[in-house]
Amino acid sequence: MHDLRLRRCVERATDGGRLTVALTQLWYLSRTGNSARPAVARRGAPPGLRWLVALPTAAALVACAVLVRAVPAYIPLTAALGVLVAAAVMRHRPARAAVSEVQPSEDTFRRLMTGHWTRTYGGLPEGVVDDRPAQDTDGRSTTARGGAATVSRPRAVVLCTDRAVSVFLRENDIPGRFRAVLVHVPERTGSSRYGARPHREVVKEALRGIDGFRAGLPVVVLHDAGVHGSLLVPLLRVARPDRVVVDAGLPVAVVRHNRAVRLLNAAPSAAAAAAAAEELRTVAGLSEEDAAWLAEGFWSPLAAVPPRLLETVAVRALEHALTAPDPATTHRSGAARNQGFLTWPGQAPAPGPDTSRTEGTNTA
Numbered sequence: 001m002h003d004l005r006l007r008r009c010v011e012r013a014t015d016g017g018r019l020t021v022a023l024t025q026l027w028y029l030s031r032t033g034n035s036a037r038p039a040v041a042r043r044g045a046p047p048g049l050r051w052l053v054a055l056p057t058a059a060a061l062v063a064c065a066v067l068v069r070a071v072p073a074y075i076p077l078t079a080a081l082g083v084l085v086a087a088a089v090m091r092h093r094p095a096r097a098a099v100s101e102v103q104p105s106e107d108t109f110r111r112l113m114t115g116h117w118t119r120t121y122g123g124l125p126e127g128v129v130d131d132r133p134a135q136d137t138d139g140r141s142t143t144a145r146g147g148a149a150t151v152s153r154p155r156a157v158v159l160c161t162d163r164a165v166s167v168f169l170r171e172n173d174i175p176g177r178f179r180a181v182l183v184h185v186p187e188r189t190g191s192s193r194y195g196a197r198p199h200r201e202v203v204k205e206a207l208r209g210i211d212g213f214r215a216g217l218p219v220v221v222l223h224d225a226g227v228h229g230s231l232l233v234p235l236l237r238v239a240r241p242d243r244v245v246v247d248a249g250l251p252v253a254v255v256r257h258n259r260a261v262r263l264l265n266a267a268p269s270a271a272a273a274a275a276a277a278e279e280l281r282t283v284a285g286l287s288e289e290d291a292a293w294l295a296e297g298f299w300s301p302l303a304a305v306p307p308r309l310l311e312t313v314a315v316r317a318l319e320h321a322l323t324a325p326d327p328a329t330t331h332r333s334g335a336a337r338n339q340g341f342l343t344w345p346g347q348a349p350a351p352g353p354d355t356s357r358t359e360g361t362n363t364a
Contacts, residue, residue, distance in 0.1 A: 006030055006117075007125065014127035015308045020171040022131035023113060023124065024106070024164035028261055028304035033103035036262040038296060044092040054087035100264035131167040156180040156321050157210050158314070160222040161202065161229060164303040165310065169222075174311060178318045180220070183209035199228045203235045215242055218321035222314065223249035225260070226299030227276055230284040244324045248317035250302050252290040261304035265297040273297075 009030040013021045061080035065073040104112075110132070113124060124130065158175045160166045166184040169175055175182045185206045210219055219236065223229030233247040255262065268276065273295040280291035302310070 003117075010125040010128060013307050017127055019307050019311065020127050020129060020168070021307045022164040022167045022171075022303065023110065023128055024131050024303050025168060025307055026113075026125075026128055027106055027109045028102070028301070029306065030109070031102050031104075031261070034101070034261050036100045036264040036298060038264065038267060044090055046092050050087045050090055050092075054083050058083045102261060102263075129167065129171055131164045151176070151179060151181045154179055154181040154213060154217065156318060157213055157217050157219045158182045158222065158318070159185060159206055159209060159219055161185050161232070162222070162224060162302045165222055168303075168307060168310065169314060172311065174314050175318075177315075178322065180318060181213060183212075185209055199231050199235075202228050203232060203239070206232060206236060207239055210236075210240070210243070216326075218244035218246065218324060220246045220248050220314070220317045220321050222302060222317075224299055224302045225250040225252045225255040225294075227280065227294050229302075230280055230286060230294060234283050234285070241327060244321055244327055246317045246321045246324070248313055250300060250305060252286060252294060252300075255300040256290065256293055260300045262298055262300055265299065267297050268295070 006026075009026060010021075011017075013019070013026055013029050058080040061076040061083070064071065065076040065080075068076075113128075114130065118124065156175075156178060158169065158180050160169060160182065161184075163184065163186065166182060169182055183206075185202060210217070219240075221233050221236065223232055229249045230252060233245055233249065236243075237245045250260075254260070267273075277291040277295035280286045280294055281288065284291075286294070305313075
């Protein structure tokens with residue numbers, strides 16, 4: 001990766017130096033490629049095997065036509081021709097392993113930025129911070145929850161499942177502008193971007209996080225476009241009907257139809273995939289296509305959204321959360337479920353994903 005290209009990426013990511021971004025966000029924005037494909041099983045017989053069987057068989061049938069006078073010659077000759085034609089027209093599709101990668105890899109990019117770049121320029125680019133600090137024994141960031149203790153009399157809770165986005169929000173004091181407290185609930189364990197935790201476990205930790213603050217505080221949820229994120233908001237609403245819960249996460253429908261970063265978890269079993277798809281349809285209200293896509297293991301990280309767009313979404317979500325009607329007073333009339341949608345702005349500078357027309361429900 002060329003230094004000048006990285007500087008241009010930093011300039012776009014930081015909005016000309018106005019924002020501070022996490023190193024993971026810069027990695028996504030400076031990517032040179034991304035591919036995510038499920039595994040494909042082998043179909044048909046390989047050409048070598050086909051001809052290894054077909055040629056001796058056809059030769060034996062020709063010999064039969066010549067040597068065995070009791071059988072009309074046209075019968076084995078026709079059979080030999082049929083064997084050769086069948087071997088020629090048969091198709092073979094080799095097995096293909098699942099692929100889930102961003103080029104360059106995260107480890108390669110981090111080594112470049114914390115190694116060669118830092119030695120050459122004396123540190124990370126201005127406006128970029130490392131979001132992978134020393135970690136505790138559980139593999140979780142020891143600073144991702146920072147800021148909660150410093151907010152006196154908070155007015156809202158910002159719940160974020162992405163470590164890099166939590167760092168971005170804190171570094172730019174986005175929760176602080178609204179006297180909101182930031183709670184980080186890791187959706188994935190350790191440094192792996194593919195080791196998803198059971199979603200019930202994520203919901204339980206999220207509930208513990210928001211229950212540490214007074215009842216009734218509105219909650220803004222920022223999450224990846226994945227199984228966990230899609231289920232987190234509706235499950236929180238069911239568990240805490242007294243709170244306004246604003247879904248400011250990355251919607252699946254937009255990711256599937258735009259240039260967003262796509263990754264792939266380990267393929268679940270057919271039974272697990274069917275169960276996940278059913279839950280996504282009935283609990284999260286996803287379409288058949290979106291539920292099937294997630295159930296297959298696909299997901300897209302919130303950290304790949306351009307920072308300027310991410311800031312706008314977080315600000316709008318907080319503004320809405322603070323002005324939304326109390327769900328206790330609207331529940332009886334059903335208005336709490338019919339307040340419309342929170343629409344993501346359509347400004348998504350390249351090379352990040354096009355997040356135009358992204359929607360997340362904002363009802364309590």
